[in-house]
Amino acid sequence: xxxxxxxxxxxxxxxxxxxxxxxxxxxxxxxxxxxxxxxxxxxxxxxxxxxxxxxxxxxxxxxxxxxxxxxxxxxxxxxxxxxxxxxxxxxxxxxxxxxxxxxxxxxxxxxxxxxxxxxxxxxxxxxxxxxxxxxxxxxxxxxxxxxxxxxxxxxxxxxxxxxxxxxxxxxxxxxxxxxxxxxxxxxxxxxxxxxxxxxxxxxxxxxxxxxxxxxxxxxxxxxxxxxxxxxxxxxxxxxxxxxxxxxxxxxxxxxxxxxxxxxxxxxxxxxxxxxxxxxxxxxxxxxxxxxxxxxxxxxxxxxxxxxxxxxxxxxxxxxxxxxxxxxxxxxxxxxxxxxxxxxxxxxxxxxxxxxxxxxxxxxxxxxxxxxxxxxxxxxxxxxxxxxxxxxxxxxxxxxxxxxxxxxxxxxxxx
Amino acid sequence: xxxxxxxxxxxxxxxxxxxxxxxxxxxxxxxxxxxxxxxxxxxxxxxxxxxxxxxxxxxxxxxxxxxxxxxxxxxxxxxxxxxxxxxxxxxxxxxxxxxxxxxxxxxxxxxxxxxxxxxxxxxxxxxxxxxxxxxxxxxxxxxxxxxxxxxxxxxxxxxxxxxxxxxxxxxxxxxxxxxxxxxxxxxxxxxxxxxxxxxxxxxxxxxxxxxxxxxxxxxxxxxxxxxxxxxxxxxxxxxxxxxx
Numbered sequence: 001x002x003x004x005x006x007x008x009x010x011x012x013x014x015x016x017x018x019x020x021x022x023x024x025x026x027x028x029x030x031x032x033x034x035x036x037x038x039x040x041x042x043x044x045x046x047x048x049x050x051x052x053x054x055x056x057x058x059x060x061x062x063x064x065x066x067x068x069x070x071x072x073x074x075x076x077x078x079x080x081x082x083x084x085x086x087x088x089x090x091x092x093x094x095x096x097x098x099x100x101x102x103x104x105x106x107x108x109x110x111x112x113x114x115x116x117x118x119x120x121x122x123x124x125x126x127x128x129x130x131x132x133x134x135x136x137x138x139x140x141x142x143x144x145x146x147x148x149x150x151x152x153x154x155x156x157x158x159x160x161x162x163x164x165x166x167x168x169x170x171x172x173x174x175x176x177x178x179x180x181x182x183x184x185x186x187x188x189x190x191x192x193x194x195x196x197x198x199x200x201x202x203x204x205x206x207x208x209x210x211x212x213x214x215x216x217x218x219x220x221x222x223x224x225x226x227x228x229x230x231x232x233x234x235x236x237x238x239x240x241x242x243x244x245x246x247x248x249x250x251x252x253x254x255x256x257x258x259x260x261x262x263x264x265x266x267x268x269x270x271x272x273x274x275x276x277x278x279x280x281x282x283x284x285x286x287x288x289x290x291x292x293x294x295x296x297x298x299x300x301x302x303x304x305x306x307x308x309x310x311x312x313x314x315x316x317x318x319x320x321x322x323x324x325x326x327x328x329x330x331x332x333x334x335x336x337x338x339x340x341x342x343x344x345x346x347x348x349x350x351x352x353x354x355x356x357x358x359x360x361x362x363x364x365x366x367x368x369x370x371x372x373x374x375x376x377x378x379x380x381x382x383x384x385x386x387x388x389x390x391x392x393x394x395x396x397x398x399x400x401x402x403x404x405x406x407x408x409x410x411x412x413x414x
Numbered sequence: 415x416x417x418x419x420x421x422x423x424x425x426x427x428x429x430x431x432x433x434x435x436x437x438x439x440x441x442x443x444x445x446x447x448x449x450x451x452x453x454x455x456x457x458x459x460x461x462x463x464x465x466x467x468x469x470x471x472x473x474x475x476x477x478x479x480x481x482x483x484x485x486x487x488x489x490x491x492x493x494x495x496x497x498x499x500x501x502x503x504x505x506x507x508x509x510x511x512x513x514x515x516x517x518x519x520x521x522x523x524x525x526x527x528x529x530x531x532x533x534x535x536x537x538x539x540x541x542x543x544x545x546x547x548x549x550x551x552x553x554x555x556x557x558x559x560x561x562x563x564x565x566x567x568x569x570x571x572x573x574x575x576x577x578x579x580x581x582x583x584x585x586x587x588x589x590x591x592x593x594x595x596x597x598x599x600x601x602x603x604x605x606x607x608x609x610x611x612x613x614x615x616x617x618x619x620x621x622x623x624x625x626x627x628x629x630x631x632x633x634x635x636x637x638x639x640x641x642x643x644x645x646x647x648x649x650x651x652x653x654x655x656x657x658x
Binding site: 373 | 462463464465484485486488489490494495497500501503504505506507510511514515518519522554571575
C-alpha cells in the first residue's frame with residue numbers, strides 16, 4: 001500500500017527556471033524511493049512509510065504562510081526571538097543585542113544543501129523546501145540573552161507537509177544559545193521535514209535547544225548537520241516530548257583540533273508516541289571531544305529509539321568520545337531500541353559507550369507514598385529525577401529554571 | 415488513637431505476625447522491643463501500608479479502619495514511619511521532595527499549600543533545630559548521606575509533616591552518640607499530649623533518651639510481655655531469652 005502524494009513544485013513561489021529543473025530532478029528521485037520504510041537500514045526502528053500510511057490519506061505541499069496566530073511571547077524570561085509560521089519568518093526581535101552583529105534573513109533558496117545522501121527525505125526537502133531562515137552571528141559577538149525561535153503552525157495543515165531549510169553560521173569567537181520552540185496547539189495531522197546546516201567557526205559556541213511545548217499530532221523529521229572548526233563547541237539539548245512522531249538526526253563533523261560537541265536528550269513518551277534520535281559524530285581531526293547522554297522514559301505503548309554512531313578517522317588521535325543511553329520503561333507494552341556503533345581507525349583514542357534500561361523502583365515509590373505523595377505524583381517525581389540530570393551542566397540559572405519548568409510540563413503530559 | 419486487634423500478617427505464605435493487640439492513646443510513648451526476626455519491622459511496614467502482606471484482624475486509627483486506606487492516605491491522616499533504612503533516591507532533590515510531601519499532606523488536611531518561599535523559610539528553621547546543614551537540602555534525596563544524616567532527615571520529615579502517630583523503626587541503629595542525642599531531642603521536642611510514638615528498637619539505648627510509658631516485648635510474632643520503662647533495663651541485663 002502506498003499513500004497518495006500530491007507534490008507540486010509549481011506551488012512554490014519565486015523559483016527560477018533553473019531551480020525548477022533541479023527541484024524536479026530531486027522530486028523524481030524521491031518518487032523512485034518513496035518515504036523510507038524499515039527495509040532501509042537507517043530506518044529499521046522507525047518505519048516511516050508504514051506510520052504515514054496509517055495516519056494520512058493524502059499528503060500535499062500546498063502551504064500558505066499567512067499568519068493567523070497571535071504571537072504569545074514567553075514572559076518572565078528575557079530573550080530575543082524569531083517568529084516563524086509554518087517555517088517562514090513573520091517577525092524578529094533582538095531588544096537585548098547590538099543589531100548589526102546579527103544577520104537574519106529568509107533562507108536563500110540558491111544555497112545548496114550538498115548532502116551526499118540517498119536519504120529520500122532530504123531529496124524531498126530539496127524538491128519542495130520553502131520558508132526557513134539563515135542566521136549569522138558576527139565575529140566575536142556573544143549574544144547576551146538566548147534567542148527563541150518560535151515555531152507556530154497554522155490550523156489548516158491537515159495532510160500537509162512542510163519542508164524547511166535553515167542555516168546558522170557562527171563566526172569566529174561568537175556565542176549563541178538558540179531555543180527552537182514548537183508551540184503547535186494544532187491537532188491536525190501534518191508532517192514537518194527540516195534540514196538545519198550549522199557552521200561553527202573557530203572558538204565559537206552554540207547551544208542548540210529543541211523544545212516541544214505542547215502535545216501535537218505533528219510528524220517531525222529533522223536533519224541537523226554541524227561542521228566545526230578548531231576549538232568550537234556545539235551543544236545540543238533535545239526536549240521534544242509531546243510529538244506523535246519525531247526523528248532527529250544529528251551529524252557532527254569535528255573537522256579541526258580541539259572542537260567538541262555534546263548531545264543530551266530527555267524524553268518522556270506517552271500514549272503511542274514514537275521518537276528516534278540518530279547521531280553520527282565524525283571525529284575528523286585529533287584532540288576532539290564528543291559526549292552523548294540520551295535518556296528516555298517510555299510510558300503506555302510508546303517507543304523510543306537511539307542509534308548512535310561514533311566514527312574516528314585514522315588521523316584523529318587523542319579522540320575522547322563518550323556515549324550513554326538510559327531508558328526507564330514504565331509500562332511493559334512500551335519499547336526502547338538502542339543501536340550503538342563505534343568505527344575507529346585511530347589507535348590512541350578513548351571511546352566508551354553504554355546502554356541500560358530498567359523499570360521504576362517500587363521501593364522508592366513506596367517510600368514517597370509514606371510521605372503522603374500519591375502514586376502518580378511519586379512516579380512523576382522519580383521520572384523527573386531520572387530526566388533532569390541532563391540539565392546539570394547548564395550553569396545559567398535562568399536558563400536552567402526555564403528548561404526545568406518545560407521538562408516538568410512534559411512529564412505532566414503538557 | 416491506634417487500636418490493633420488480633421493482627422495477623424503473612425508474606426510469601428509465611429505467617430509473621432501471629433495476633434497482635436495494642437492500644438495507643440494520645441500523649442503516650444510505646445516501645446516495641448524484641449530479637450531479630452520477631453516481626454518488629456513487619457509491624458511497622460503493615461501500619462504504613464506496604465504492599466505484599468496478607469492482613470487479618472483490624473487496625474483502627476482515629477476510628478478509621480486502616481485496611482481501607484492507601485499508603486499516602488495513612489500518611490495524610492497522620493501516620494508517619496521513620497524508616498530503618500531510608501532510601502536513597504537519585505535525581506530527586508531533597509527540598510523538592512519535602513515540599514511535594516508537605517503540600518500533599520496539607521492539601522489532604524484542607525490546609526493551604528505553601529509557596530516556595532514560605533516553604534524554604536520553614537524548612538530552614540526545622541533543619542536548624544536538628545543541626546542539619548542546609549546544603550543537604552539541595553542535594554539528591556539521601557544520596558551519599560551517612561547513616562546518621564539519613565536518620566536525621568527522617569526526623570526532619572516527621573517534624574515537618576506533624577503526624578499524630580510517629581513510628582520509629584530502629585531509628586537508633588547506625589547513630590553515633592551525638593546523632594542519637596539530636597534525634598532524641600528532636601522527638602522529645604515534638605512530643606505532646608496530642609500525639610503518640612511507637613518506637614521499635616532492639617536495644618535499650620534510645621529509650622535512655624526517650625522515656626517510654628510502655629514497653630512491649632515482641633517474640634515470634636506475638637507480644638509476650640508488657641511493662642513500664644523498667645522492663646527495658648531489665649531486658650538489657652538479662653536478654654530476651656529469659657522471657658520465654
